[in-house]
Amino acid sequence: MSIKGKAYVVGVYEHPTRKADDKSVAALHAESAKGALEDAGLSKSDIDGYFFAGEPSGLGSLPMVDYLGLKLSHMDSTDTGGSSYILHVGHAAEAIAAGKCRIALITLAGRPRSEGMATGTASRPATNAPDSEFEAPYGAATANMYAMCAMRHMYEYGTTSEQLAWIKVAASHHAQHNPHAMLRELVTVEDVLASPVITDPLHRLDCCVISDGGGAIIVASPEVARSLKRPKVRVIGHGEAPKGQMGGHVDLTYSGAVWSGPPAFAEAGIRPTDIKYASIYDSFTITVLMQIEDLGFCAKGEGGRFVADGNLISGVGRLPFNTDGGGLCNNHPSNRGGLTKVIEAVRQLRGEAHPAVQVRNCDLALAHGTGGSLGTRHGAATLIMERE
Numbered sequence: 001m002s003i004k005g006k007a008y009v010v011g012v013y014e015h016p017t018r019k020a021d022d023k024s025v026a027a028l029h030a031e032s033a034k035g036a037l038e039d040a041g042l043s044k045s046d047i048d049g050y051f052f053a054g055e056p057s058g059l060g061s062l063p064m065v066d067y068l069g070l071k072l073s074h075m076d077s078t079d080t081g082g083s084s085y086i087l088h089v090g091h092a093a094e095a096i097a098a099g100k101c102r103i104a105l106i107t108l109a110g111r112p113r114s115e116g117m118a119t120g121t122a123s124r125p126a127t128n129a130p131d132s133e134f135e136a137p138y139g140a141a142t143a144n145m146y147a148m149c150a151m152r153h154m155y156e157y158g159t160t161s162e163q164l165a166w167i168k169v170a171a172s173h174h175a176q177h178n179p180h181a182m183l184r185e186l187v188t189v190e191d192v193l194a195s196p197v198i199t200d201p202l203h204r205l206d207c208c209v210i211s212d213g214g215g216a217i218i219v220a221s222p223e224v225a226r227s228l229k230r231p232k233v234r235v236i237g238h239g240e241a242p243k244g245q246m247g248g249h250v251d252l253t254y255s256g257a258v259w260s261g262p263p264a265f266a267e268a269g270i271r272p273t274d275i276k277y278a279s280i281y282d283s284f285t286i287t288v289l290m291q292i293e294d295l296g297f298c299a300k301g302e303g304g305r306f307v308a309d310g311n312l313i314s315g316v317g318r319l320p321f322n323t324d325g326g327g328l329c330n331n332h333p334s335n336r337g338g339l340t341k342v343i344e345a346v347r348q349l350r351g352e353a354h355p356a357v358q359v360r361n362c363d364l365a366l367a368h369g370t371g372g373s374l375g376t377r378h379g380a381a382t383l384i385m386e387r388e
Contacts, residue, residue, distance in 0.1 A: 004267055007093035008225035009233045009385065011040025011218035012343045014324075016180045018331055019113050020212040025055045026067050028109035028214040028333075033068060036216035041228050042103065047218075049074040049101030051092055053084035054336045055110055064107065074101040080379030081371025082281050083240070085217070085339035087381035089367075090238030092219040102221045109214030110334025117210065131245065135376065143207065143284070145375030147199040150286035152252040154201065156301065161201055163304035164285040165192035168205050168328050170312035171282065175325025177354040182209045183329040206285040208327035208337075215339050217346075231350040237268030237384035244377040255287075255370055256380030257294035264382040265296070270364060272296040275384075277348045277359045278319055279341035279367040282326040288312075291368055292319070295382065314357040323348065323357035338369030342383065349387040363387045 013035030015028055023031075029052075037044060050072055052061035060077030074095050080087055085108055092104035153159045169189060175181040187205060195204040225232055241259035265271060272295060282288045289303040297319055298306040311317035324330045324344045327337050345365040347353045364386050372378030 001094065001097060002267055003090065003093040003097050003238060004236045004269070005234050006097035006222065007219050007235045008222060009089065009217060009235065009342070009346050010220045010225050010228055010230055011036040011042065012216070012346045013039055014215040014340060014343050015109070015213045017213050018180065018182050018211040020111055021114050025109045025111055026064065028111070028212070029064055029107045030068060032109060032214045032216035033105055033107050036105070036218050040218045040220070040230060042218065044069070046103050047105045048072055049092060049095055049104035051076045051088040051104060051106040053077060053079040053088070054108065054334050070105070072101070074104070080381065082283060082336055082338050083369035083371035083379040083381040084336045086342060086367050086369040086383045087240050087379070089217060089219060089235065089342055089383050090240065090381065093235045093238065096219065096221050103224055104219045106217040106219065106339065107214065108216070108333060108336060108339040110336070111212045112334060113210050113212045142373060143199045143202065145373040146284045146286055147202045149252045149290065149374045150201050150284070153286065153290065156253050157304065159289070159304035161193055161203070162189055163308050164206055164289060165189040166307045166310065167282070167285040167288045167312060168192050170307070170310060170317070171322055171326050171328040173313050174323045174357050175329035177356045178325050178330055181325040181330040182211055183325070202284060202286070208283050208332045209329065211331040211333055213331045213333035215343055217339060217342055232388040233346050233349045234386050234388050235383065236386050237264040237266070238382065239264035239267070240379065240381045242377070242379050252375060253290070254300065255290050255294050255374055256378055257291045257368060257370070257382065260380040260382040261295040261368070264384050268384040270384070275319070275364050275366045276362045277323070277345065277365040278321045279345045279365070280321050281338055281341060281369040282322060282328045283332070283370070285328070287370055287374065288321070290374065291370065295366070295368060314359055320357070320359050323353050323359070336371065338367070338371065338381070341367040341369060345385060349385060
């Protein structure tokens with residue numbers, strides 16, 4: 001079933017906090033939901049679908065449904081890490097198209113900064129993944145697994161640390177205009193390379209920030225969207241895919257975007273060259289580079305040359321990306337920051353991004369997320385939206 005044009009993003013809200021010492025995770029969810037409802041011009045009683053992943057954990061979305069006092073006909077707590085919330089927008093559109101709900105609320109919240117969580121450098125314990133118990137004794141951390149991908153990409157294609165650094169430089173050019181961004185200072189390639197190596201070849205400035213915060217999105221039927229007074233943003237394409245160890249046939253040079261991107265573009269009826277703005281999940285600089293290649297914005301192995309010399313900077317390059325500063329500079333609440341990628345894409349399509357980074361004539365935008373580990377197993381989700 002195609003979802004093209006069958007659902008609209010009618011409300012978005014990004015929580016302004018980056019350190020929430022005085023708030024619970026549930027309160028961040030609730031405040032974000034309130035902000036998105038006000039943005040859309042709706043009330044809580046209008047919500048009949050709810051989508052959620054992450055904290056508070058246990059029983060999926062049920063704790064937050066109870067906390068928020070929602071009366072629902074549809075729920076979804078699919079958790080694919082950083083791709084969860086991009087996937088949820090697609091699932092909400094599918095549910096609306098199928099008549100399961102009319103107005104879906106999607107919320108994200110986390111307090112990793114206040115709780116002192118080492119989300120990228122702490123060893124990951126064994127999980128219920130069938131082969132996890134064989135990996136856990138080696139003490140792999142998220143940063144290590146992404147560094148392996150970076151090193152392999154460098155070996156295969158000649159990608160350099162200087163080229164990766166340009167991704168952070170672009171993010172900093174945008175973050176300087178975001179009053180809520182954790183890191184607002186402009187950085188240079190030299191600054192990135194001079195920062196401490198966290199896990200070879202990734203430097204500290206190749207890694208995303210760790211912040212508290214959250215956000216919310218409201219997806220609604222065309223009938224509801226037409227009744228509201230907000231700019232209309234249509235969902236026109238969605239794709240999702242997992243990538244794992246593939247029975248030992250491991251190739252670290254590509255991500256699940258090679259499978260999630262094509263169906264999204266096909267459903268939307270467009271090509272990568274049509275995209276005016278891209279929100280790309282940026283847990284690390286290598287994450288961005290690989291996804292740009294895998295989504296078809298350039299050929300495999302050419303990502304380093306593509307991002308060099310500012311091609312990701314709004315007003316300068318061919319593919320403006322993460323104009324809020326992204327995870328590299330703005331925020332990364334919990335390990336599921338893909339929701340903020342949708343929010344900034346909606347801002348661009350509405351013409352509501354900061355004037356210094358607003359993309360001219362932005363009528364087509366892409367949001368893409370990666371959740372899990374590029375080096376082992378992860379989910380990928382691609383979402384394409386257009387301004388009507």
